[in-house]
Amino acid sequence: AQTVTQSQPEMSVQEAETVTLSCTYDTSESDYYLFWYKQPPSRQMILVIRQEAYKQQNATENRFSVNFQKAAKSFSLKISDSQLGDAAMYFCAYRSARNTGANSKLTFGKGITLSVRP
């Protein structure tokens, strides 16, 4: 079974600075997706960024980028120029690319609470 580990429960960053959130995962599969979801106080789960395992290039979405290390099974999220609105809980998640129902679920880490200091 796949597992996702977020070992840091909380982090803090100064506004306009850069912060990196760590995530490691364990899988025996070679083809899969990795995600970072943001959950602000509104509770809504918002997709931040997606990475497909077969792509070597790291995904980037504006101020958000990932460092995907497939061999090390590491998937960290870098937030540049942090803004007050980035304060939220962030979840790392894994999903198999296999076409079977039981493997279609998202497996989540426990999340990390990010605070942004003005």
Next chain:
Amino acid sequence: NAGVTQTPKFRVLKTGQSMTLLCAQDMNHEYMYWYRQDPGMGLRLIHYSVGEGTTAKGEVPDGYNVSRLKKQNFLLGLESAAPSQTSVYFCASSYSPAWTMNTGELFFGEGSRLTVL
């Protein structure tokens, strides 16, 4: 486009009462899921469905039942609520992994906060 809609958003129950959470999606997704979120635990899968008329157990299915009578709806039932079921419940949906439009992403509802006294 409403996406994934959950009702109700909040509910307080007494131990032993029953209730049903409704999830509706308008994206023609095949796959639907129910998760629960508890502090320090992340999101854990309760049940899921890979199509109309099908359901399957996830990681924490005990005390819950589900039904998928229509493709767009996925119902989560608590027959006899217990305080341990106090949680925030999320419904999500996605395309089948075999579908060409599939990006791997799950689309989530806004969550339903359930308190069992």
